Amino acid sequence: MLRSVLRASTTRLGVTGSRFCSSAADKLVITEVDDKTGYATVTLNRPPVNSLNLELLTAISETLDDLQNNKSRGMILTSSSKSVFSAGLDIMEMYKPKVDRMKEFWSTLQDVWFKLYGSPFPTVAAINGHSPAGGCLLSLCCEYRVMCQNYTIGLNETRLGIVAPTWFMASMRNAMSRRDAEMALTLGTLFTTDEALKVGLVDEVATSKEDAIAKATAFLDKFKKISPQARSMTKQALRSKDIMELEDNRTQDIDLFVYAVTQPKVQKGLEMYLEALKAKSAK
Ligand SMILES: CCCCCCCCCCC/C=C/C(=O)SCCNC(=O)CCNC(=O)[C@H](O)C(C)(C)COP(=O)(O)OP(=O)(O)OC[C@H]1O[C@@H](n2cnc3c(N)ncnc32)[C@H](O)[C@@H]1OP(=O)(O)O
Numbered sequence: 001m002l003r004s005v006l007r008a009s010t011t012r013l014g015v016t017g018s019r020f021c022s023s024a025a026d027k028l029v030i031t032e033v034d035d036k037t038g039y040a041t042v043t044l045n046r047p048p049v050n051s052l053n054l055e056l057l058t059a060i061s062e063t064l065d066d067l068q069n070n071k072s073r074g075m076i077l078t079s080s081s082k083s084v085f086s087a088g089l090d091i092m093e094m095y096k097p098k099v100d101r102m103k104e105f106w107s108t109l110q111d112v113w114f115k116l117y118g119s120p121f122p123t124v125a126a127i128n129g130h131s132p133a134g135g136c137l138l139s140l141c142c143e144y145r146v147m148c149q150n151y152t153i154g155l156n157e158t159r160l161g162i163v164a165p166t167w168f169m170a171s172m173r174n175a176m177s178r179r180d181a182e183m184a185l186t187l188g189t190l191f192t193t194d195e196a197l198k199v200g201l202v203d204e205v206a207t208s209k210e211d212a213i214a215k216a217t218a219f220l221d222k223f224k225k226i227s228p229q230a231r232s233m234t235k236q237a238l239r240s241k242d243i244m245e246l247e248d249n250r251t252q253d254i255d256l257f258v259y260a261v262t263q264p265k266v267q268k269g270l271e272m273y274l275e276a277l278k279a280k281s282a283k
Pocket residue numbers: 048049051083084086087088089090091092130132133134135156157162163164165166256257260261277278279280281282
């Protein structure tokens with residue numbers, strides 16, 4: 001039985017919420033912990049498409065802190081949307097940006113990556129909708145991915161005329177073969193669920209969100225008889241090279257992001273992409 005709400009993080013207005021004080025619908029991230037298993041289901045809740053702006057990233061980052069501080073037994077990451085897991089980074093954070101906010105935005109994304117990719121507790125993404133770019137990154141940080149049928153997933157940055165940072169690439173390389181990762185990253189491939197399964201970008205296919213959560217739970221159950229400490233040390237050792245590489249280059253990575261995104265050519269590309277998205281949604 002799910003009991004709500006371990007911690008309701010930042011509200012849509014960007015104000016830190018307190019325990020149990022307002023309805024889950026107001027929260028950017030909803031955390032529910034199962035009494036029996038101790039697993040936390042973390043639901044991204046920024047309609048319409050869970051695009052990752054500074055406030056949503058901050059809420060995710062705080063949630064991951066809470067789970068770690070509470071010695072979580074496992075986390076399932078999913079979305080409250082019926083058709084989108086996450087549309088990736090909020091393009092409005094990059095289009096005509098204010099540099100200070102942009103730096104905070106990127107630094108918070110780095111924090112989320114460190115905390116999720118390197119989490120001591122086991123993590124699964126129950127991908128119940130489309131998952132392009134930054135949405136795909138969040139799922140790649142998890143140890144296991146279960147995806148519902150008939151959606152798309154991938155790091156499609158090159159299709160937007162931008163370059164996925166090396167730590168995005170490392171996360172993809174950790175899940176699939178180097179060859180498939182190179183093809184996917186250079187082409188900016190958005191895979192269908194079945195294609196993603198074939199290349200190992202996702203581990204299982206689900207027929208519904210409920211089925212995805214059940215399969216995610218079954219994955220977490222596999223660790224019941226494994227020492228949590230041995231498990232987390234093994235995971236962190238395997239991922240430490242990627243983590244140290246970004247730790248050593250955090251500031252340069254932020255500077256490179258600001259430099260790249262503020263280039264007039266990139267701004268023009270983002271403008272055109274936004275226009276195309278708006279035109280599509282207006283149809
Ligand atoms: C060597 C190292 C160099 C480093 C240099 C750094 C360079 C920077 C790297 C940056 C990495 C970027 C990562 C990203 O995540 S970029 C974002 C990529 N995301 C996408 O391409 C997805 C775009 N969205 C979609 O394809 C669809 O919306 C989706 C399939 C997800 C859902 O479709 P659906 O039909 O359900 O919804 P709509 O398209 O109608 O969208 C509804 C409204 O939401 C707006 N929207 C959608 N996506 C975004 C987004 N990512 N950001 C902001 N807003 C978004 C869309 O415009 C609609 O708005 P309106 O209702 O107002 O029209």
